[in-house]
Amino acid sequence: MEPGLKNDGPSLDTILVNYLDTLTQRVNYHLGYPVNICYDHYATLAPLLQFHLNNCGDPFLQNTVDFHSKDFEVAVLDWFAQLWEIEKDQYWGYVTNGGTEGNLHGILLGRELLPEGILYASKDSHYSVFKAARMYRMDSETIKTSVNGEMDYSDLRAKLLQNKDKPAIINVTIGTTFKGAIDNVDVILETLKDCGYSQDRFYIHCDAALCGLMTPFINNMISFKKPIGSVTISGHKFLGCPMPCGVQITRKSYINNLSTNVEYIASVDATISGSRNGLTPIFLWYSLACKRPRDHEFVRRWQLSCVKDMAHVIVMPGITREMLDNFISELVQQRKVWYQNGKTNPPCVGEDIGAQNCACSYHKIDYISP
């Protein structure tokens, strides 16, 4: 049923109902793309659709209009800055319309800092990286990849040596679109050093669209403690969001530098989009917040201090047996709600407190087995 804008078609409601039906059926057959296709929190957030929310321009500058969500946006950015190990007063960033906008922004930053720079990107890089080179009139070198899709570092080395007179702007892919391959930032940094590129003669943009939320938990691949320039992720892929979005984080000094040198781009607005979606920061914020302690009320009520998936109880002289009994009784009660009477599982904290002390379904079974 085609949703035309002619008068002779079915009613609007019929078209919408049919469309929603199709989507509901097709959810069960979505295997081939790295997207979190369902958004669980939609009912809670639906009232936001009443308003036009526009985070126009810089997220850290307040608007004279109230219809934005910049406070939510900054909370999300702070979270990612912490994840990627850069201090609050050292970073700048914004919630983008998706991974492509992050790449367009990161590569533009590189070019503005190193105007003569050549863009190096592996052939498995996202196509938006080469699109950026074309848009920005930059010279570029395509680097070969291994069968698993990872950058061929010897080819990178050869091409860096060929172009030693020009600075290097390198796109590092943390999770290629098709094979999920991860280019190794450390090897790339080592290669740059070996080829004689000092830190003022290269810029590294990390396209972490898919894996930016995983790698920090596996190793410290993405960290601003290393001389990288920008990192971007897709918000809709791992976290889930009803529409495409992303996060771009870079060093504040680069944006300040832009503000001085590039009147038009940054003094007014250092983003690509200008008018920006005000809903996506709230969706991201809500998704992230829901992955923190499941029950804020409970945490507040018992004034618990939480770290990762843990909270502790401190038995000081003033604590009575009655207080502890009340706490335990409420905890047992609330756990039934949190884990839906055993339908979902508590998080594993075996690595933090020892497997024998962990009550997750895996360790609990392990413990009671013969």
Next chain:
Amino acid sequence: MEPGLKNDGPSLDTILVNYLDTLTQRVNYHLGYPVNICYDHYATLAPLLQFHLNNCGDPFLQNTVDFHSKDFEVAVLDWFAQLWEIEKDQYWGYVTNGGTEGNLHGILLGRELLPEGILYASKDSHYSVFKAARMYRMDSETIKTSVNGEMDYSDLRAKLLQNKDKPAIINVTIGTTFKGAIDNVDVILETLKDCGYSQDRFYIHCDAALCGLMTPFINNMISFKKPIGSVTISGHKFLGCPMPCGVQITRKSYINNLSTNVEYIASVDATISGSRNGLTPIFLWYSLACKRPRDHEFVRRWQLSCVKDMAHVIVMPGITREMLDNFISELVQQRKVWYQNGKTNPPCVGEDIGAQNCACSYHKIDYISP
């Protein structure tokens, strides 16, 4: 109340409820920006938030994923193509993330068609136009404006004559951000001709962000019957949408030309964003559809042919008095629903059928006054 992502803050629900309260109160004090701040259809469309909808790449190419709204998008594009007088098989376009993306796309098209072209834009143009020039490494000329914000055509002429050896890419603003001034396309075309620029040596992009939906009803300012290259509007300003969006329309031949010459930009994806918001096309479609006959069921039931705000009844030999009585009786009944018992007004069709025949509130009063 700050929406942080720490554990010690208020609950998520408290933060959201407070945020919605503030927005609801502030709606009454929104005077300074050209945005339709409230979106009436939110309840109907809220269920769409359950899914991640992504109109990745070209709207006219089908995805292998079902979670998109390209059929709705094409319906919206067709509507705008008709408004701006270009045939269905002659145009290409897409729903953008806002006016800025439309400008970035239009100016890029101009540059790809005329790589040596100089960008001409009045100083009252949107800042994204000069941002584009910087991003794309284009030479640009800023044209003076009159006190009302309109382009100074004698200054344009002087600068065109100075640069006669290079093609011209002209940004025409249809409704400047601050003063709402409209650059006159016809005068600009006349000036180009006078200065000796043939049609293959200029490209015109119309930034109609604000007024693109009004001008066609005032005069024929925007029409692809004139040698213009692209038109963009903001979807959220006049139509209303809970988040920024826009429409970009251009000539298909330009995109086909890109597809041949520019492997990376167009063969895969001729849009700027790549992953694209799948919700905004549905919001735009719904807003446009609601401005068509108020009651599709009624139109279908009586098989009426509608043009603009009019429908006619054809009394052929087979039509009985009884049929006409039934029709009139239903019409009178339904009008009470459509116009909420006189709380809202029927559209004015005085210009089409004569003031004395029009039943809008203005003409009706005029007619019955002494």
